[in-house]
Amino acid sequence: MAAAERAGMTGTMASHYAEEFARAEGGLVGADSGWFKAARRRALTHFGRIGFPTPKEEEWKYTSVAPIESRSFRLAGHPRNGLDVAELDRLRLIEAHELVFVNGYYSAQLSRLASLPAAVSVAPLSEALPDSLQEHMERQAEQPGNGFAALNAALLSDGVHIRVGSGVTLKTTLHLLFISTAPDGPTASFPRVFIEAGANSRVLIIEHYAGLTPEEYFTDALTEINVGPGATVEHYKWQMEGARGYHIGQMLVHQQRESRVTSYSVSLGAALARDDIAVSLAGEGAGASLNGLYMAKGRQHVDHHTSIDHQQPHTTSAEYYKGVLAGHARGVFDGKVVVREGAQKADAELTNKNLLLSEHAEMDTKPELQIYADDVKCSHGATVGQLDEDALFYLRSRGIEYSQATALLTYAFADDVVARIAIEPMRHAIERHLTAYLPRAALDMELL
Amino acid sequence: MLTISNLHVCIDGKPILRGIDLEVGPGEVHAIMGPNGSGKSTLAHVLAGRDAYEVTQGTVVYDGADLLAMPPEDRARRGIFLAFQYPVEIPGVNNAYFLKAALNAGRRYRGLTEFDAVEFLSLVREKMKLVHLDEALLKRSVNEGFSGGEKKRNEVFQMAVLEPRLAILDETDSGLDIDALKIVAEGVNRLRGGDRSIIVVTHYQRLLNHVLPDAVHVLSEGRIIRSGQRDLALELEERGYDWLRPNALA
Ligand SMILES: Nc1ncnc2c1ncn2[C@@H]1O[C@H](COP(=O)(O)OP(=O)(O)OP(=O)(O)O)[C@@H](O)[C@H]1O
Ligand SMILES: [Mg+2]
Numbered sequence: 001m002a003a004a005e006r007a008g009m010t011g012t013m014a015s016h017y018a019e020e021f022a023r024a025e026g027g028l029v030g031a032d033s034g035w036f037k038a039a040r041r042r043a044l045t046h047f048g049r050i051g052f053p054t055p056k057e058e059e060w061k062y063t064s065v066a067p068i069e070s071r072s073f074r075l076a077g078h079p080r081n082g083l084d085v086a087e088l089d090r091l092r093l094i095e096a097h098e099l100v101f102v103n104g105y106y107s108a109q110l111s112r113l114a115s116l117p118a119a120v121s122v123a124p125l126s127e128a129l130p131d132s133l134q135e136h137m138e139r140q141a142e143q144p145g146n147g148f149a150a151l152n153a154a155l156l157s158d159g160v161h162i163r164v165g166s167g168v169t170l171k172t173t174l175h176l177l178f179i180s181t182a183p184d185g186p187t188a189s190f191p192r193v194f195i196e197a198g199a200n201s202r203v204l205i206i207e208h209y210a211g212l213t214p215e216e217y218f219t220d221a222l223t224e225i226n227v228g229p230g231a232t233v234e235h236y237k238w239q240m241e242g243a244r245g246y247h248i249g250q251m252l253v254h255q256q257r258e259s260r261v262t263s264y265s266v267s268l269g270a271a272l273a274r275d276d277i278a279v280s281l282a283g284e285g286a287g288a289s290l291n292g293l294y295m296a297k298g299r300q301h302v303d304h305h306t307s308i309d310h311q312q313p314h315t316t317s318a319e320y321y322k323g324v325l326a327g328h329a330r331g332v333f334d335g336k337v338v339v340r341e342g343a344q345k346a347d348a349e350l351t352n353k354n355l356l357l358s359e360h361a362e363m364d365t366k367p368e369l370q371i372y373a374d375d376v377k378c379s380h381g382a383t384v385g386q387l388d389e390d391a392l393f394y395l396r397s398r399g400i401e402y403s404q405a406t407a408l409l410t411y412a413f414a415d416d417v418v419a420r421i422a423i424e425p426m427r428h429a430i431e432r433h434l435t436a437y438l439p440r441a442a443l444d445m446e447l448l
Numbered sequence: 449m450l451t452i453s454n455l456h457v458c459i460d461g462k463p464i465l466r467g468i469d470l471e472v473g474p475g476e477v478h479a480i481m482g483p484n485g486s487g488k489s490t491l492a493h494v495l496a497g498r499d500a501y502e503v504t505q506g507t508v509v510y511d512g513a514d515l516l517a518m519p520p521e522d523r524a525r526r527g528i529f530l531a532f533q534y535p536v537e538i539p540g541v542n543n544a545y546f547l548k549a550a551l552n553a554g555r556r557y558r559g560l561t562e563f564d565a566v567e568f569l570s571l572v573r574e575k576m577k578l579v580h581l582d583e584a585l586l587k588r589s590v591n592e593g594f595s596g597g598e599k600k601r602n603e604v605f606q607m608a609v610l611e612p613r614l615a616i617l618d619e620t621d622s623g624l625d626i627d628a629l630k631i632v633a634e635g636v637n638r639l640r641g642g643d644r645s646i647i648v649v650t651h652y653q654r655l656l657n658h659v660l661p662d663a664v665h666v667l668s669e670g671r672i673i674r675s676g677q678r679d680l681a682l683e684l685e686e687r688g689y690d691w692l693r694p695n696a697l698a
Contacts, residue, residue: 391541
């Protein structure tokens with residue numbers, strides 16, 4: 001595509017979203033807050049300048065967002081039209097604080113927020129916009145080279161601000177449920193999550209994206225987590241968008257001294273999904289563990305990018321991502337670890353393993369270490385393989401049908417990551433999903 | 449039970465089996481011996497249905513059916529069992545789960561009711577005793593981290609559970625200590641009887657002291673160059689294979 005034509009297209013789309021902005025601005029979150037309005041407008045201008053990323057950019061080399069760019073998604077006019085509440089109820093977790101967003105908008109009625117400890121606040125942005133968010137909001141509005149962050153800032157539909165005070169352990173899981181139903185044609189939602197974990201606090205959060213529609217829609221999500229000294233955050237992302245959904249999600253994590261973050265990113269749904277995680281280990285002794293599992297079939301495209309920045313001594317990171325690709329699916333993994341000068345005794349480990357179940361499936365994996373300190377321990381490895389023929393034959397030679405043998409081995413491949421997922425309903429959903437991948441695979445789940 | 453006629457097999461275009469004829473009747477035990485690389489395991493794998501091997505000529509009839517036309521799982525369900533020379537480690541697949549799936553696949557195929565967890569467990573406990581296999585191995589992944597001897601005994605244990613009609617033991621006696629050898633032999637002898645047939649691939653006479661064969665065959669360079677009685681095995685032990693080779697006879 002010629003550059004001028006491209007620019008023209010970006011221009012058209014930018015103007016589509018500019019129109020969308022003009023139409024919706026008065027009703028958007030923070031319409032009566034001066035700084036918020038100003039940040040939105042700057043974000044829109046920034047988006048107009050940079051537009052959607054193109055495969056010419058290194059970070060988007062294998063993932064074309066042309067299908068998102070070529071469609072005119074709109075903010076939902078009547079977000080809760082036609083919502084099947086029974087279907088929603090099936091996604092709920094027992095014993096969790098639950099915040100439900102439908103097509104980008106918070107619903108107090110569908111949410112279940114039991115009483116919280118005094119030092120914990122969980123507030124939808126549509127109900128409160130604390131000034132403390134200003135700095136974050138402004139920073140994301142004009143992130144260089146990132147059109148999706150700018151678009152999220154410009155059209156931010158709703159979100160939540162979670163603050164856990166110093167020394168507090170929030171025992172109950174926080175379940176953020178983002179439902180898409182495409183109630184009035186192809187809709188877009190722009191959720192934003194801010195998490196602030198105070199010093200020595202502990203919290204477990206699940207971001208759960210679910211599509212309850214066969215229609216097209218687009219989720220452009222942005223999450224920021226600030227982790228105070230000695231705090232522990234466990235974060236699950238459970239992406240089960242609809243088959244024609246487009247999901248772009250970014251998570252920015254900033255960790256202070258001796259803090260711990262464990263992240264589990266599970267991508268099962270969407271026609272096209274991109275998940276970016278960027279972690280700054282900004283305090284001495286901070287540690288992050290990133291786990292990932294993605295499965296794609298048919299013509300699904302799934303792309304995970306992670307980047308970990310070891311800025312201080314004694315920081316640790318351990319990354320473990322696994323992918324299963326069937327049919328004509330395409331997977332991308334890009335894991336970057338930077339150990340800065342002075343980040344001595346840093347320890348980084350990065351693993352990405354992929355299983356291709358079909359000769360038409362494709363995977364591009366790129367682990368990358370940039371090390372500028374001399375006393376560090378770093379390792380990385382990436383593999384792309386097929387099912388082990390010897391194992392397959394061994395199983396079949398005992399009478400186990402080909403499809404079941406395939407299922408067993410696929411299961412076995414994903415098992416160690418799946419086993420790390422402590423949220424039981426989530427783990428079971430993944431297991432069910434795994435079996436659904438393999439037609440006729442009547443896996444008997446009864447264990448001894 | 450099994451009739452192999454003029455079987456020719458290639459791997460990557462290279463001939464490995466070059467005209468095998470072998471008839472195994474119901475209830476018979478046949479031993480196959482022969483130098484390294486002569487094609488014994490190839491024959492065993494071809495009978496079990498490994499598709500990396502290309503059959504270029506010949507037929508194999510099992511119970512009146514064309515064996516070579518069946519996928520490996522159907523062969524197994526119809527009673528063929530291969531005890532692997534090198535049992536495969538399968539990390540992440542639970543040994544008990546695997547065996548239950550195998551057992552029930554066969555039972556379904558034969559129109560029998562499937563075993564539930566309780567029935568399966570009591571069967572398995574009984575058979576494990578037979579081969580003196582530690583029950584803890586059931587909870588581990590298939591063959592993963594098993595010692596050489598444990599792997600071999602696990603093969604015999606699986607055989608005891610699945611009760612095949614034609615068992616092919618590919619060097620199941622290699623790498624076993626003297627006690628384990630007796631245990632394995634006993635496992636094989638228990639299976640013996642009725643119309644169950646067994647093909648034993650071995651390098652050693654010692655297993656044949658316990659499992660008495662009805663016939664002994666020597667496989668060399670892809671052909672059976674000599675068939676005889678039990679005493680042929682003794683003679684081989686003493687004299688090796690060279691005297692049997694065509695050029696050595698001249
Ligand atoms: N997958 C393979 N690719 C190439 N050659 C093979 C393959 N499998 C077997 N062969 C070759 O076929 C020949 C026969 O091998 P086979 O394993 O059947 O011998 P064997 O009689 O069982 O030997 P041993 O007594 O050492 O177990 C050997 O030359 C071997 O190298
Ligand atoms: Mg062999």
